[in-house]
Amino acid sequence: MTGSLTTIGFDADDTLWHNERFFRGTQERFAGLLRDYTEPDHLLERLLDAERRNVGRYGYGVKGFTLSMIETAIEVTEEQVPARVIRQLIEAGQDMLAHPIELLPHARDAVEALAGDFRILLITKGELLDQERKLAASGLGDLFDAVEIVSEKTPDVYARIFAGHGEGPERSMMVGNSMKSDVLPALQAGGWGVYVPHGLTWELEHAEEPLGAPRYRSLPHLGDLPDLVAAIA
Known part of the structure; x- marks a missing residue:
């Protein structure tokens, strides 16, 4: 020294x-799953709002992001989001936790x-x-x-x-x-x-x-x- x-x-x-490109890819997957309920741009704005609210609760990373996706899905569908979509969002989060470096x-x-x-x-x-x-x-x-x-x-x-x-x-x-x-x-x-x-x-x-x-x-x-x-x- x-x-x-x-x-x-x-x-x-x-x-x-x-790292961020895996989040962007999952956002696209998220928008596809919710395409019957709202426009992609509006959906991603809602997701970002949820992330902003939740970072103090869950911290940074994939788990907080996944919970924010689930919360947003519930909100934009007025609590009508199918269980299969929730399952797919959880799987998307799990995929992110296993992505290659x-x-x-x-x-x-x-x-x-x-x-x-x-x-x-x-x-x-x-x-x-x-x-x-x-x-x-x-x-x-x-x-x-x-x-x-x-x-x-x-x-x-x-x-x-x-x-x-x-x-x-x-x-x-x-x-x-x-x-x-x-x-x-x-x-x-x-x-x-x-x-x-x-x-x-x-x-x-x-x-x-x-x-x-x-x-x-x-x-x-x-x-x-x-x-x-x-x-x-």
Whole structure:
């Protein structure tokens, strides 16, 4: 470890491996099952409203998403949704919990390039068992010095993690595809925030870019991360 930067945190879903596209595919499946009751655009608006309401109850991940689909189906059909549709929604959620892991371009190379000189952390939201499954299937597990699966990403959470596994947020960097969860709270904690956009991002993870923030950076892909870290460290 050299210079002022000693610790680098990575988000998992849609930063290191694909995830959102499985949600989008299931949304299409959901719309097909409910096509006799409402228009797809209206249905997906109702689903997003349910997700927004329920994230505080169920947290992030497939199980909360599946419950939100069931709740929306009950609402839009005025409690007339057939049991077979409910069963198919449950099966859709189960399929998502078994989807294969496909690393994003440059993910392995970037983590491997930095692992020898910095403390490397995985910091992700979601369900414990599902995130553990995805990490194991990714083949990246041995590269991380620590893994933190949290219910929410806030400045206090980042401050705690970077103090516990590093030398505080001032000497730490968070890398991820969510402006709302990966970048802004890491900056607010006093660390570096690096935004690596993904083509698909959940609507609830959008936020304004912090233009002018001295510790904010944006990269087109993870392949540029080692050079950025070298320039900062």
